[in-house]
Amino acid sequence: MNPDHPDYAEHLDGSRNPARSAGPVPVAPTGLAKAVTVLLGAVIAADVFSLYGGLAVHGLVDDLIAGRPVTEAESARADRLYGLAGVAQFATMLAAGVVFLVWFRRVRVNAEVFVPDGHRKSRGWVIWGWFVPVVNLWFPRRITLDIWNASSPVPLNDPDPERPSRPLVNAWWTLWLLATYVGNGAGRMYDRDEYVETIQSALVMLIVSDILSIVAAVLAILVVRALTRMQQARILQGPGPLYPAFPAS
DSSP states (O other): OOTSTTTTEOOOOEEEEESSSSOOOOOHHHHHHHHHHHHHHHHHHHHHHHHHHHHHHHHHHHHHTOOOOOOOOHHHHHHHHHHHHHHHHHHHHHHHHHHHHHHHHHHHHHHHHOOOOSSSOOOOOHTTTTTTTTGGGGGHHHHHHHHHHHHHOOOOOOOOOOOOOHHHHHHHHHHHHHHHHHHHHHHHHHOOOOOOOHHHHHHHHHHHHHHHHHHHHHHHHHHHHHHHHHHHHHHHOOSSOOEEEOOOO
């Protein structure tokens, strides 16, 4: 589309991007996407650190069960290492989560411009959907799918466009749920139980949770990058026919 087309709108920074001639102007969240990607990379690094610490503690527990001697210094060193890994995980996840939610709200606002009637949940659920018990099992996924559908670039001269593919979103959400609930359950077991055998089982679950979290973070990066690219393309495409509001099942 010609940049001098009347449906282009000026941004506050002076750049020109396509937008509808009336209403809000969508802004590609490229800067936010880069920040989320970096912070999710930090989450992955913290998970790898935790994985290393968990394996170290698991090795000591194996030694105890087998009757091999374990010094207090070895035990204290492993505990400190694992504790530090837990702090790193919490800090990086908190930072990544905050910036992710800012990015998530931005892409939702853009998606409302692309397809105003294509969203099953109100904008308030973009944030609260992650925190309200029970509904946080599926609301974020549904909101993401609505954004995904609305952000897909429109095929020109196609009155009946195909439903956009979304296995990446489903894979990310599945791994995120598994990592979260396996990790929470294992963490409670590890902190409260005093039996060595149970602690060993909890450590195995925590190690599995770290692996799931690493994969989920990688998939989250792919989702962020894909949605950001889609919205960039959708903005550059300018006003035009829209995808229908697909059900977000």
